[in-house]
Amino acid sequence: MWEYFRYFYTSIKTTCSMAAFIGEYECKLDDKGRLMLPVGFKKQLPAKEQKKFVINRGLEKQLNLWPRKEWDKETSRLNALNLYVKDNREFVRKFNNGATEVELDGSGRLLLPKPLMEFAGCNKDAVLFGFSNRIEIWSKAEYDKYMKQGADDFAALAEKVMGKIPNDSKGDVS
Numbered sequence: 001m002w003e004y005f006r007y008f009y010t011s012i013k014t015t016c017s018m019a020a021f022i023g024e025y026e027c028k029l030d031d032k033g034r035l036m037l038p039v040g041f042k043k044q045l046p047a048k049e050q051k052k053f054v055i056n057r058g059l060e061k062q063l064n065l066w067p068r069k070e071w072d073k074e075t076s077r078l079n080a081l082n083l084y085v086k087d088n089r090e091f092v093r094k095f096n097n098g099a100t101e102v103e104l105d106g107s108g109r110l111l112l113p114k115p116l117m118e119f120a121g122c123n124k125d126a127v128l129f130g131f132s133n134r135i136e137i138w139s140k141a142e143y144d145k146y147m148k149q150g151a152d153d154f155a156a157l158a159e160k161v162m163g164k165i166p167n168d169s170k171g172d173v174s
Contacts, residue, residue, distance in 0.1 A: 021130030026140065029124055033117050034109040038128060041135055042108070055116060055137075056099035060146060063112070063120045063137040068101070070133040112137070 025038040042050050045067055054071035058064045066074065078095060081088040100113045112122065125140035138146070150157065 020132060021135055023128075023130045025128045027126045027128055029112070029117075029122060029126055030109075033112045033114060033122075034105070035112065035126055035128075035137075036107075036109050037104060041128065041130065044130075051104050053102050053104075053110065054099055055102050055110075055112065056095065057097060057116065057119055058136060061120055061138075061142050062146075063116050063122070064131075065102075065110070065128075065135040065137055066133070073133075 021041060021044055023038070023040045023044075025040060027035045027038065029035045049067045049069055052068040054066045054068060056064050056066070075096075078092050081092065083089050083092065098113065098116050098119070100116070102110050102112075104110060117123070120137065121139040121142050122137065123139065127138045127140050127143040129136040129138065129143070
């Protein structure tokens with residue numbers, strides 16, 4: 001019983017303290033690889049968390065921009081993995097590969113590291129997409145391509161992922 005309570009409390013505490021970004025913005029990168037962080041995203045962060053971020057490679061062909069506080073939470077989860085397990089080591093290495101701390105400059109721009117820009121195929125046009133506790137940065141071409149893949153199958157995907165969950169479910173959905 002107490003184990004269930006501890007799990008439930010930890011889940012609520014983690015969920016309630018997590019940022020949940022909402023929004024999709026098209027942006028332009030300048031010649032130096034800088035982009036303006038949209039005001040719509042800045043407003044979703046407490047003032048003290050609006051300057052420092054960590055950027056890393058995403059699981060698809062996009063970058064993830066994490067508020068520093070969210071990055072620290074994510075890496076503490078990774079640090080709990082048993083690094084004597086080969087898959088865990090490999091995942092942690094790939095997750096951290098190229099991760100870079102970035103800061104907004106005086107004009108509210110972020111400088112994207114060149115190797116990460118190349119990974120994501122970002123050059124001029126980008127899409128910033130609020131995704132849970134991070135902001136995904138996509139090249140506009142890759143984003144459009146990704147969103148069109150399986151667009152006709154969205155209803156089938158929704159049924160597969162969400163169809164097993166009762167409508168009034170408040171619990172874990174994994």
